[in-house]
Amino acid sequence: MQPTIANPVARSLYNALMGEIEPDLRLDATGATAAKLAAMSPEERRIQVARYEEAYATFHQRWPKFVEESKERVKLIMKMFRSFKEHEDDRATDILEQSLNSFPSAS
Structure with missing residues (x-):
């Protein structure tokens, strides 16, 4: 059974951060993981599970800062959209593209 996070934004943020730390623990990788x-020997599995536990500890440590940085990126993007709407110039378009590209990939 695949774990779920109902909120799509929270799911994307979880996958983006966990993908940096341990891709096996992304929500879309649980079946493969x-x-x-299951294919590992008991000793290999014990070692792998310990690695996953470390990954979750790292995730929990980094999560608050990651969320705050994401909020700041969203604020910047909103500001750029407003600037683009007001000025509709090439510079605003370039800045907007850079802001959107600053988000980590959630795929």
Whole structure:
């Protein structure tokens, strides 16, 4: 069974950060991760699970800062959209593209 996070924004943020830390623990990878663990010897599985526990600890440590940085990126993007709407110049378009590209990939 794949774990779910109902809020699509929270799901995307979780996957983006966890993808940086341990891609096996992304929400869309749980089936493959379970199969990978099932195919391991008990000793290999113990080592892998310990690695996953470290990944979750790192995730929980980094989560608050990651969320705050994401909020700041959203504020910047909103500001750029307003600037684009007001000025509709090439410079605003370039800045907007840079802001959008600053988000980590959630795929």
